[in-house]
Amino acid sequence: MALGFELLARDAHTAARRTRITTAHGTIETPVFMPVGTFGAVRALDHDELEAQGVQIILGNTYHLYLRPGPATLEALGGYHKLIHWNKPILTDSGGFQIFSLPHQRTLSEKGVTFKSYVDQSYKTLTPETNIAFQELIGSDIMMVLDVCVPSTSPRDVAADAMTRTHRWAKRCRDAKKREDTSLFGIVQGAIFEDLRKESAEYLATLDFDGLAIGGLAVGETDEEREHFTNYTASLLPEGKPRYLMGVGTPHDLVRAIRAGVDMFDCIIPTNHARQGTAYSWNGKVKLRRSRYAADPLPLDPECACSTCRRYSRAYLYQLVKCEEPTGYKLISLHNIWFYEKLMERCRAEIVAGTYGEFARWFLSSVDD
């Protein structure tokens, strides 16, 4: 079997669940956060550091990997794990999101999508079939179908067209899949229309994917809409498969989505915030560019056990971010990823204890997002 899935525990009072996913490169305890390693590295960090933070799985971007290093190199080396020397699970998106973000440089047809390479300016075409073939060349443990991405604020007819084409492509992706040691997730679309989300979830459930993702959120809707459609869509997904909320989000977003029964997350926020000098903590965000930290000898978070907090002070991080020293971004990224990992660890423990609802209420009301 491509993907093992066990439902280990349900929270007593919410839809939150504790699951275990098994892949060819090891197991993943969920709820899980997946740092984004676009080109083969999470920005400024190495894999030893990711492992030390407790990272279980990283995400790669198919769009970028298709352009660089491209299929020939991946084939020569025997896949992406061997290129980047990461031996734990890898999930790849399909690249749809990036390609649809290039409105003047791509053309869409039923067959697939053509776009201009930023590497050599040539035109490339990805169809559902060639997309899956490339993700199988990557050898990702969890592949995503090629979907049609539109802003969540699109009119109903645009959202409906995108959804039905996503469905046809999802089936073509499923039929194109050859490797037994990789798995494939479908993606529920439908923007912010309940009936479309329902239709999408029900149709995809018939295609026997290894898991299902909630796509098309965090792309223009309000926070309330995002929360509502996360909850609503999660409630439509089959119990017996992993549920992945794509591209979301802040710690609050994660805690809320876990309460709705979501298992997997990816987001660039922890590393992007680090580059702005913003760190997460259980006492709220710490904005290290503020002059109040210039001579502060305390660790970023005195209760944190990450490698940054064990050795360095806020004053040092202030000095590094003010001087734009990459070491500063690195040390804050390490801390932020540690924070996300510890948050997921805590969520897993609260679910098992049956106290997730209470924990989520406390977190959402007490910890600044």
Next chain:
Amino acid sequence: MALGFELLARDAHTAARRTRITTAHGTIETPVFMPVGTFGAVRALDHDELEAQGVQIILGNTYHLYLRPGPATLEALGGYHKLIHWNKPILTDSGGFQIFSLPHQRTLSEKGVTFKSYVDQSYKTLTPETNIAFQELIGSDIMMVLDVCVPSTSPRDVAADAMTRTHRWAKRCRDAKKREDTSLFGIVQGAIFEDLRKESAEYLATLDFDGLAIGGLAVGETDEEREHFTNYTASLLPEGKPRYLMGVGTPHDLVRAIRAGVDMFDCIIPTNHARQGTAYSWNGKVKLRRSRYAADPLPLDPECACSTCRRYSRAYLYQLVKCEEPTGYKLISLHNIWFYEKLMERCRAEIVAGTYGEFARWFLSSVDD
């Protein structure tokens, strides 16, 4: 005593020497290479990583630290070691080199030098006395005198004037020094004039510094001139004190200068080369941007035991440098600093064995610089 110095061994056939320097923050085995941590971090690396590479001492730039974080923060925190959480020795330059590199933004008088801050555009004045006071606030284990830096290609009268003012400032620096737990090095100037170099070395020897540096090289002269004046100046320095060649250089430069009896070096080359994708190895330089490495599964240097070579391949480093991922610069910087440290370790061993001359001949003729 501020600085301990032991001459442990001399090479049998060259002027190379193996010494041990003792500071308030620990001992330094020489010949030693000091990575440059301008603002408090060696670019893209953290201190745990520096220690793992075997780094014994880092260099800080007084000019930059004077502007950021500035005296008030350093005073509030109790010095630079406490700001940056590095507990091994630190050497600071005087900032003279940086200030004299700002020809349109500084004015020079016998009293000192006034320059414009790039942080807040205000004018700042450093005299020999305030310079030493600031380096004592930094708390560096080894301070350098404020010297007058001119291009090594300057006319004789310019070089002579700069040298005599450097001498007057050196005496003022020495007289201004108050702390017992820090040490102070003089700097021999004189550009590429043998008589000036001789006069400078002889004068500074009378001032009882803890060590002497060779300044004013690697600033415009030819490679042959640099080698000649390194050799010549080193031969003029007292036997019983550390000798430091400032801002130099490549592995060949270091191996040659050690043969001439120099003990200490600093240079930005290993980290700057890393940012260009160039790595050092015992088989010559590896330029990782070259397409020949795109699918090369071998480590950067198959015989190297650094953390980069233990886990990653040339193909991965190629991918990272082509994608301009900071992780790539970091992994190559780690390797390059490891290479410099292992080179120094090897030089120390060859000196003790009395075979340094043979080693240097082999290295200079066989390993590409």
